[in-house]
Structures are given as C-alpha cells and as structure tokens.
Amino acid sequence: MDVLLRGGPGDGQVVPATGDVALWKACLYEITGDYGHRRSGPSMRIYQHRPDCCEPHGRGSDDRCE
Numbered sequence: 001m002d003v004l005l006r007g008g009p010g011d012g013q014v015v016p017a018t019g020d021v022a023l024w025k026a027c028l029y030e031i032t033g034d035y036g037h038r039r040s041g042p043s044m045r046i047y048q049h050r051p052d053c054c055e056p057h058g059r060g061s062d063d064r065c066e
Helices: none
Strands: 002-006 014-016 021-024 027-036 044-050
Touching: 002 021, 002 027, 014 021
Parallel strands: 002 044
Antiparallel strands: 002 014, 021 027, 027 044
C-alpha cells in the first residue's frame, strides 16, 4: 500500500509501507490515524516524521532508532 509522508525531508513523498513504520532515505516515519490526498489522487494513510531518527540528528542506540 502506498502512504503519504508528512514532515521532515520526505514531506509529500509517496512510498510503499505495510506496517507501523516507513523508511525514507535515512528517516523514520510512523503511522498515524489520518488520511490525506496528494494532488487529486486517492486517499492515503499518513505517516508522520520522527525527527529523532533522521540523519544528521544521528541514528543508533542513543536515540533508539535501530
């Protein structure tokens, strides 16, 4: 299923996701209960950016992104 990313560097991107999280480049996005549209396309589930899990902020055991 395709989902719509909100926030962070991937804002507005449509990516495939099947679980509670989506990964775009080095950034983690978490599922929300919201749906949105991109232009005149169909409704898609929105995944919200997690700023603590995006480079250059760092990734790994210190911020629990692994």
